[in-house]
Amino acid sequence: MASMVAGSNAALTAENPGLDKVLLGIGWDMVPSRGPQAELVPMVIMCGTDGRAISDDHLIFFNQIASPDGSISFAGAEDQEQIDVDLTRVPESVHKIAVLLYVDPEVRGPGTFGAVKNAYLRVATDQNRELLRFTVPRGNLDKINAMILGELYRHAGGWKFRALGQGYEAGLAAVAADFKLRL
Amino acid sequence: MALDRTSLRTDIGYLSRRRKAAAQPEPRPAAQTTATSPELGTSRPSPSGLTLGANRARSGGLTLDGRPAPTPSAKASVTPGPGPGPVPSPSERFFPAPDFGSVRELGEANPVVRLNARQSAIGSLLVTGVRSVAWEDQQLTAGAHHVDGHKAGTAVVTPGNRPLAGVQDAAGIVSLRHVRLLRRVLFVAGETPLTVGVFDGAAAAVAARNDAGLRSVLYVARVGALLELRAEFVAADASDAAIWAIFGFNMTIPLDQRVLRR
Numbered sequence: 001m002a003s004m005v006a007g008s009n010a011a012l013t014a015e016n017p018g019l020d021k022v023l024l025g026i027g028w029d030m031v032p033s034r035g036p037q038a039e040l041v042p043m044v045i046m047c048g049t050d051g052r053a054i055s056d057d058h059l060i061f062f063n064q065i066a067s068p069d070g071s072i073s074f075a076g077a078e079d080q081e082q083i084d085v086d087l088t089r090v091p092e093s094v095h096k097i098a099v100l101l102y103v104d105p106e107v108r109g110p111g112t113f114g115a116v117k118n119a120y121l122r123v124a125t126d127q128n129r130e131l132l133r134f135t136v137p138r139g140n141l142d143k144i145n146a147m148i149l150g151e152l153y154r155h156a157g158g159w160k161f162r163a164l165g166q167g168y169e170a171g172l173a174a175v176a177a178d179f180k181l182r183l
Numbered sequence: 184m185a186l187d188r189t190s191l192r193t194d195i196g197y198l199s200r201r202r203k204a205a206a207q208p209e210p211r212p213a214a215q216t217t218a219t220s221p222e223l224g225t226s227r228p229s230p231s232g233l234t235l236g237a238n239r240a241r242s243g244g245l246t247l248d249g250r251p252a253p254t255p256s257a258k259a260s261v262t263p264g265p266g267p268g269p270v271p272s273p274s275e276r277f278f279p280a281p282d283f284g285s286v287r288e289l290g291e292a293n294p295v296v297r298l299n300a301r302q303s304a305i306g307s308l309l310v311t312g313v314r315s316v317a318w319e320d321q322q323l324t325a326g327a328h329h330v331d332g333h334k335a336g337t338a339v340v341t342p343g344n345r346p347l348a349g350v351q352d353a354a355g356i357v358s359l360r361h362v363r364l365l366r367r368v369l370f371v372a373g374e375t376p377l378t379v380g381v382f383d384g385a386a387a388a389v390a391a392r393n394d395a396g397l398r399s400v401l402y403v404a405r406v407g408a409l410l411e412l413r414a415e416f417v418a419a420d421a422s423d424a425a426i427w428a429i430f431g432f433n434m435t436i437p438l439d440q441r442v443l444r445r
């Protein structure tokens with residue numbers, strides 16, 4: 001298992017021959033509160049070569065739990081969220097698979113990542129053998145309300161993974177604008 | 184043909200996630216897999232269902248004759264089956280209804296709109312102009328909240344420590360992050376039009392009264408992953424309790440916290 005830092009990348013399929021399915025595990029801890037809490041939501045966006053979402057249906061989250069082609073599906077279990085990715089079934093038009101967390105934009109005090117600790121994204125085999133792990137560095141996240149944790153992307157006929165930890169202060173609306181999603 | 188209960192049925196909206204298989208060790212080399220196949224052929228697990236025939240081994244369900252049940256092969260046990268195929272879009276699976284945002288005013292001419300999966304699950308469903316809100320969750324827990332502060336039934340609190348549905352600042356609100364907990368909601372109009380909106384900016388209005396002077400009620404139902412909004416009309420002088428009865432809402436008795444925390 002390799003621990004990654006923001007900006008680093010790993011040759012996922014080149015270093016793991018035969019790897020055709022991966023499990024993405026996302027988790028975090030929250031500072032306990034008796035009042036309304038920020039509610040984090042994992043999300044995956046399938047993007048074309050231009051970095052934009054292929055379509056609104058290529059956003060996968062808890063209420064749209066599989067991609068139209070069936071290559072990505074939310075499984076759920078040990079981490080807060082687990083996502084199955086069948087790399088062999090990902091359409092050729094998909095160049096990048098971005099993995100995000102956003103704070104639900106609830107009108108009754110949505111909150112931020114300020115109360116979030118130990119957020120991580122890990123990449124494992126479909127048998128849950130961990131290959132890579134990226135833990136979001138602890139810093140001042142009080143203004144952050146969405147974050148790209150990392151991305152899978154095509155490279156030289158295979159797939160690589162890049163750890164990012166890129167935060168947004170304008171939340172899901174900014175994510176939607178970046179990825180050209182109608183949210 | 185045996186049902187594959189491990190694959191994801193993405194064509195059925197109300198089934199959510201695949202049943203995750205128990206953690207298995209990494210696949211062993213082919214030689215080992217081959218060596219284990221005789222064991223599979225001779226092991227006699229207890230049948231997990233009713234067996235009426237002579238064959239009592241390896242049966243996972245009902246068998247009505249004496250023919251042996253199919254024997255699982257070692258190869259089949261380590262080779263995943265085909266994954267889920269292309270998923271029909273919701274518009275292909277449900278009866279036709281206008282998209283939320285395409286109809287500006289709901290009424291007798293256009294009573295129904297349907298939210299898409301993103302609209303149904305991001306942020307809040309906000310409704311202004313309400314007199315009261317009544318909700319019913321998946322467990323049939325029901326409650327209501329009047330803008331004057333009166334409450335009835337049982338509040339449903341989400342893991343984010345917010346009410347699943349309720350009234351705040353004279354507006355009715357549903358927490359869409361937890362839309363899967365929801366069964367249905369009633370927004371009873373007050374004296375001004377109901378206006379309803381979601382995170383993406385889509386919105387619609389419902390007049391407080393129809394042409395016949397009946398009071399408007401916005402009925403919200405969850406169908407799988409999607410919310411449907413329907414404008415309904417009741418007698419103008421109908422009380423909240425009468426409206427709950429019309430729509431089959433039965434307020435549940437809240438349990439005293441002292442009882443729950445012993």
